[in-house]
Amino acid sequence: MSGILDSVNQRTQLVGQNRLELLLFRLNGRQRFGINVFKVREVLQCPPLTSMPKLNTLVRGVAHIRGQTISVIDLSMATGGRRIEDLSNAFIVIAEYNRSVQGFLVGAVERIINTNWDAIMPPPQGTGRASYLTAVTEVENELIEILDVEKILNEISPLNADVSADVAEGLTTEGKEDKIIFIADDSAVARNQVKKALTTLGLEIELAKNGLEALNRLKEIAEEYGDVTNRVGVLVSDIEMPEMDGYTLTAEIKNTPQLQKLHVVLHTSLSGVFNQAMVQKVGADDFIAKFHPDELATAVQKWLMKDCE
Template sequence: MTISNEVTMAGILDSVNQRTQLVGQNRLELLLFKLVGRQRFGINVFKVREVLQCPPLTSLPKQDPYIKGVAHIRGQTISIIDLSKATGGPEIRQTEDCFIIIAEYNRSVQGFLVSGVERITTLSWQDIMPPPEGAGKSSYLTAVTDIDGEMVSILDVEKILNEISPVSTDLSEDVVDETVGESVGDKIVMIADDSTVARNQVKRALEPLGLNLVLAKNGQDALDQLKEIANGCQNSITEKVALLISDIEMPEMDGYTLTAELKNDERTKQMPVILHTSLSGVFNNAMVEKVGAEDFIPKFHPDELATAVKKWLKLEE
């Protein structure tokens, strides 16, 4: 990640190896920022390419109301999303003193307009908690944490992006195969993701395969469910669970730690794990190998995901 000269940050780890170790220890770096008001928000540094002073923006005809304009940055034209307005808050009107967070989600690059950027802090995923129960379906939070005695909200960016540009979950005709579920029988495929939108995207994409799908809201929830199932198996959990598809970024326990826990348990080590995430970077392959996951699929391409699922269910021709 590049930080422009206008923004002073502390505690940035420049080494990919150091960052790999950080993720493997169930830890993350959170970039703290503000929208309109005093409330602080956070985004995982691994999603962030660059932070810079807001450049001049160009408006486009019939652009989405949440798009503030486009900016030309390092030879690339990037849409700039007003993150305050996109999450139901007031519009950020004056952009001269604001900042742009350039981030990569789901194989595309976006710019998020924020009113101020504070610093980067290192936390444990155990300190990242699910949003309050009363937040409701309209909430744009995927998690919350306490920093310096104040609540910091971690936004469900996948939900925001899906509302601006909905992701198709349709499979190509040649990938659809309802006999996959018949071959697996009563065994379940578990989907672990802290984003309700992302969980449902994966669920809708895999339903045409006729699978018995079970959902988990984060890594700890998935581990608890899988351990309970394993306790009811004579030998391996594969008697009842065919596959786990897990996000990496999740409160309480990330996908890497979840995978490592499962691979270190004789009852669950034989179950295939596909890590499915919007995280990008060279550390992914190293971490997948380190924790013992069978596969890594970047979000979100339904055909690629379904093809990987068929492969690890031993059904891909």
């Protein structure tokens, strides 16, 4: 176990084309879950938790770790399960999402596995925790569930997706009224947040649930319009998505003649461990860490108005 925990920080620096590493853990039962190691700062046995007044019921307390006060969310309770009772044998996965650091209380931590995004699939309909799943995969003939952490966090502390009045007033899409904004994100919550923020631009918006779906749809548009940029102004894409991640999607776009002029903005909760070299390698035009509606709308407007080269 100590070897696994010690290796997490080193592995968070790894990025590969359409591949990922998952840290496997359990909550209360036998079901195994996975979290992208790239989002994990460290894993440690649950320290003493301090109760605070008016905390959300899903937050078991706060932990003081390396000079930082971190809220600890019971992942079992957050997904509709029983609370994790035995804190002395529990673990905290400290992760960074959407420009903030959270602790996720889990029952047990197992190991790290290497896999590819094309082995990560959308959740099947009717799965018990389907409303909290963003993807599933199979390891050793067992289903691994990948939780929609953005939905969990939004339920605990909802994000404001509204663009401020001052920024909205300065946004213009004059001359681009015939363009659409394309959004690719596997989290329904994140898709809706991005859509709400970008609706301020007053253009048609099209959505895709993963990179492969987005790529196929962009190719269809390109076939119809001769070049995808004759219809699509900007693509805003998450990085972590089932079947095809945002890095691979971007690389495919930049290597396809009818798509390569499309401006791509990568928009991801991988904020603290973002790898600028990888974004440059695949040819993305911009990177924005989730989630700040003013920053996102301003960046999309900039690339929308920039002439395709």
